[in-house]
Amino acid sequence: MLFAYRTEGQNLSRNSPEAPLSDALWIDVFQPSQNEVDALKELGIPVPSREDMEEIEVSNRLYREGDTEVLTVVLPGQDAQERQTVGPVAFILSETRLVTVRHHAPRPFQTFPTHAGQSSTGCRSVRHVFLGLIEEIVARLADHLEGVGHTLDKESHGLFLEPAPRSVALAGVLRAMGRQGEQIARLRQGLVTVERALSTFSVNLEGHGTIDLKQVSKAQLRDVQSLSVHSDFLSGRLAQLTDVAMGMINLEQSSASRILSVVATMFLPPTLVASVYGMNFSNLPGLDHPQGYLIASVLMIASAVGSLLLFKWMKWL
Structure with missing residues (x-):
């Protein structure tokens, strides 16, 4: 053109x-x-x-x-x-x-x-x-x-x-x-x-x-x-x-990874309690207690809440 x-x-x-x-x-x-x-x-x-x-x-x-x-x-x-x-x-x-x-x-x-x-x-x-x-x-x-x-x-x-x-x-x-x-x-x-x-x-x-x-x-x-x-x-x-x-x-990305790590760590104590009472041994203390399930649940919830409060006090959350 x-x-x-x-x-x-x-x-x-x-x-x-x-x-x-x-x-x-x-x-x-x-x-x-x-x-x-x-x-x-x-x-x-x-x-x-x-x-x-x-x-x-x-x-x-x-x-x-x-x-x-x-x-x-x-x-x-x-x-x-x-x-x-x-x-x-x-x-x-x-x-x-x-x-x-x-x-x-x-x-x-x-x-x-x-x-x-x-x-x-x-x-x-x-x-x-x-x-x-x-x-x-x-x-x-x-x-x-x-x-x-x-x-x-x-x-x-x-x-x-x-x-x-x-x-x-x-x-x-x-x-x-x-x-x-x-x-x-x-x-x-x-x-x-x-x-x-x-x-x-x-x-x-x-x-x-x-x-x-x-x-x-x-x-x-x-x-x-x-x-x-x-x-x-x-x-x-x-x-x-x-x-x-x-x-x-x-x-x-670092903040998201930190939150996931803290949340995963927060559930470690309840997991430990559940793992202990989930072991297949007949002579576990409190195994035959009528309120054993309630006690274990309270321990797990208390450990999770305690971990959450600790993380907030440390300003990790």
Whole structure:
């Protein structure tokens, strides 16, 4: 699927399917078909395969081919089944147009075209559009991190301020913490790859003499670095809450085990009395006493109550 955009005033406008690709300033390719790849090759734009985009080596993600610069980042988004995932996105910058190649659906690629003219860079040229799109991506990553922070606030309130949750609720807290940990990992990966791409873009920008773009690029690098620090803070907070939840589970299990042990111990004296009078010997004292059963029952009840009072006095219950 291919979407082509051109500059119209201060905004981006989508081209009609019949319009030639050569008129587009930005071409967004989603899960490209072979025909679309061939059409881009006719414009002199090399389209990396998904395997090349998924390679972790810098030489496969950040490189130049003649006057064309290829920058690949890893961003969170949705797959075809609308499940959260991460995937590579390639930014191909030539002198005349920007081409993005992706195989999943990050949200910024849907929202950026509608307000591209409102970005800090505008959409006057290829590099302006690229930095505007990166700005949208960074803002989206920041929103995700803020959402993780709100979730941790909610779980923290449930752990520390409300009555102590039961083990079933704590298991739900651990699952929530696990989901947020995965989210932070995806966002951290996206921030690292965006930072690398911006650094490479800034170096290659030196020969163009565009001071405003250099300043914007440096500002975005600082934003990405501050978000990386914030993600590390959230990771530490997540680890703390996970430890607290695990500690509460261990305390609850220890308390249950202690109660069971005390209750079992409380019935040891009555069991001893019953065992003594249950021995099969004919000369047991009091065996023929008319009130023997009553006496043995009283002894068993008294020993159990005495053990219970002792355990309460020792604060074991």
